[in-house]
Amino acid sequence: MIERTHLSIIREVSRLGTLTEAANALFLTQSALSHAIKKLESQLGIKVWSKEGRNLRLTQAGEHILSVANRTLPQLEHTEHLIEQIAKGKRGSLRIGMECHPCYQWLLTVVSPYLEQWPDVDLDVKQRFQFGGLGALFSHDIDALVTPDPLFKKGLTYLPVFDYELVLVTHExxxxxDKPFIVPQDLNNEILITYPVETERLDIFSQFLAPQQCSPYKHKTIETTDIMLQMVASKRGVSALPAWLVEQYSKTLPIKAIKLGKKGIAKQIFIGLRESDVTIEYIQSFIDIASKHSTTQ
Amino acid sequence: MIERTHLSIIREVSRLGTLTEAANALFLTQSALSHAIKKLESQLGIKVWSKEGRNLRLTQAGEHILSVANRTLPQLEHTEHLIEQIAKGKRGSLRIGMECHPCYQWLLTVVSPYLEQWPDVDLDVKQRFQFGGLGALFSHDIDALVTPDPLFKKGLTYLPVFDYELVLVTHExxxxxDKPFIVPQDLNNEILITYPVETERLDIFSQFLAPQQCSPYKHKTIETTDIMLQMVASKRGVSALPAWLVEQYSKTLPIKAIKLGKKGIAKQIFIGLRESDVTIEYIQSFIDIASKHSTTQ
DNA sequence: ATGGTGTATGAGTTTAATTCATAGAATTCT
DNA sequence: AGAATTCTATGAATTAAACTCATACACCAT
Structure with missing residues (x-):
């Protein structure tokens, strides 16, 4: 069996020329190298070197070993270096799943300071899951899940990262x-625009309309927040979005936010993690930065 | 230090699923593997596996090690095999990569006299490469590459082995x-059958149709030459193949070869080698035999 | 010859790897 | 729910290997 030490020895000897120097470079004695190669030779039934006077010249077999050494040792050294970084907590991959459409805007504000602080972390954001966000967490397709529904399961933890109010958006x-707030019946004649997800997962339905058995005149779905608000701004319908998001867009679009019900609808966003991951430094740091970028942002 | 045993252990465990089975495969006890990995983990300061119930799941660090194992172990095994052959006084192994679909038929005619002359050379033919034929040559996954595009790179040489004419094949x-030759426009109403590779790599497109901005009525792809010619013989389309190949098949199938353009399309096939290998006797011999089996065959 | 420099080798020592026996954990069976 | 099954983890004892030391031997230059 060709072991890593054999590769190192052969590489160093052909780099430095003599066994003695190679032995120094590897912090071993010349004797050790001699024994090691001798054993390898007897195992493989070949000679590695032939002695030409007092220099060693690699045989054909030796050349093959040197060649494989030059190809594989750097790879081993590279992964060792990589793993050292992982051990120090400096490197890793953080794949974030999003189960909350409007949160994407918020996430963008979190990501840039995070990347600055953790340049060696591989960040990725995913928005579609074959077996739901929870399934993606369990099957290690993602490492963190941004979600409004903290479905507690064994092995997972959720940490609240920010609160917001869900409001109706209309053209100004x-x-x-002009109403201080609306009631479910107010939407009976409106076109309601939402993200394309099941109505059970839309708070405007589950928490506002459904309890009063109301439904909008028409329900349209749109993928992106920008287009959604363009539609609202051109009087093609109304929508329900986080208040902070509406406030931001209202600077450039003729739109307005209205409370949903007298008390409004309060929402809370969580980040779900596998319990075994919460101690990882670069993940904790993500939660920290995320928490700091809460509503006020 | 990541040793070869660690690589083997991690590879076998992820192949077989359990430490116990991997231990059997490696002719060691489960305890030995457990101790070995434990030691590696403490040296590197990381976990290789996390336990999920009774299954082991590789951590990120573990994945990196598995990846380097899959890249380097086959190389070590291959050189060991090579050296074993050298030790026995036999030659070695010749792994041929094919980047030229119809050349397979030609290769078969080369292989049999070669095997007769070199009974102890282990011959293998590969047709799929993760990083292209060139990458496979450099990473020692193959030893020779049969290709129509001699992409010159440092450390590689190409030797022309045969010339042929690319012709159109139709039902007789x-x-x-009956035409003495066809022009690109003649294919406007034809169904063209080719191998399933990118059109840029198909000479009928790159050298014949594309310069005149022509394209066939329909383009179908088929993996094997036999089926391809069966299709042509049953009037389901036309194809473009080496003249010698068509000539051979025309003895048994009602097909005919037609020149592509007035001058025809001349092609040349090369064998690419690593420069360090050109002096090896059994490789030189392969080139010799290949060159002798050129067009006339 | 002689000193200098390098490799080879046997014997003894140190270190590492492996096994054995057994405990613990998770899953399946009844 | 408890028993049987099937894995993994671990400490201690054993076995094997790697390494060093001391020294012999080979080559070359002067």
């Missing part, structure tokens, strides 16, 4: 725009 | 069958 000239 | 009753 809309009939409802 | 086809409308085009």
């Amino acid at each position: 000239d809309h009939i409802l725009a | 009753d086809h409308i085009l069958a």
Whole structure:
């Protein structure tokens, strides 16, 4: 069996020329190298070197071993270096799953300071999961899940990262725009625009309309927040989004936010993690930075 | 230090699923593997596996080690095999990569006299490469590359082995069958059958149709030459193949070869080698035999 | 010859790897 | 729920290997 030491020895000897020097470079005695190679030779049934006077010349077999040494040793050294970084907590991969459409805007504000602080962390954001965000966490397809529903399961933890109020968005000239708040019946004649997910996962349905058995005149779905708000701004419908997001867009678009019900709808966003990961430094740091970028942002 | 045993252990465990089975495969006890990995983990300061119930799941660090194992162990095993052959006084192994579909038929005619002359050379033919034929040559996954594109790189040499003419193949009753040669426009209403590779790598496209901005009525792809010619023989389309190949098949199938353009399309096939290998006797001999089996065959 | 420099080798020592026996953990069976 | 099964983990004892030391031997230059 060709072992790593054999590769190192052959590489060093052909780099430095003599066994003695190679032995020094490897912090071993000349005797050790001699014995090691001798044993290898007897195992493989070949000679590694032939002696030409007092220099060693690699045989054909020796050349093959040197060649494999030059190809594989650097790879081993590279992974050892990589793993050292992982051990120090400096490197790793953080794949974030998003189960909350509007949170994408918020995530972007978290990501840039994070990447600055952790340049060696591989960050990735995923938005579609074959077996739901929870399944993705369990099957290690993602490492963190941004979600409004903290479905507690053994082996997972959730940490709240920010609170916001869900509001109705209308054009600023809309009939409802001047009300201090709206009631479910107010939407009976409106076109409601939402993200394309099941209605059970849309709070405007599950927490506002459904309890009063109301439904909008029409329900349209749109993938992206930008287009959604463009539609609202061109009076093609109303939507329900986080208040902070509406406030941000209202600087450039003629839109307005209205409370949903007298008390409004309060939402909380969590980050779910596998319990075994919470101690990892670069993951903790992500939670920290995420928490700091809460509503006020 | 990551040793070869660690690589083997991690590879076998991820192949077989359990430490116990891996231990059997490696002719060691389960305890030995457990101790070995434990020691590695303490040296590197990381975990290789995390236990999920009773299964082991590789950590990120573990994945890196597995990846380096899959890259380096086969190389070590191959050189050991090579050296074993050298020790026995036999020659070695010749792994040929093919980047040229129809050349397979030609290769078969080369292989049999070669094997007769070199009974102890282990011959292997590979047709799929993760990083292209060139990458396979450099990473020692193959020893020789049969290709129409001699992409010169430092450390490689190419030797031309045979020339042939690329021709159109049609049914012998086809409308085009009586022409002395065809022009690109003649294919506008034809179904063209080719091997399933990128059109840039198909000479009928890159050297014949594309310069005149022509394209066939339809483009179908088929893996094997036999089936391809069966299709042509049953009037389901036309194809482009080496003249010598068509000539051979035309003895048994109602097909005919037609020149592509007035001058025809001349092709040249090369064998690429690592420069360090060109002096090896059994490789030189392969080139010799290959060159002798050129067009006339 | 002689000193200098390098390799080879046997014997003894140190270190590492392996096994054995057994405990613990998770899963399946009844 | 408890028993049987099937893995992994671990400490202690054993076995094997790697390494050093001391020294012999080979080559070359002067």
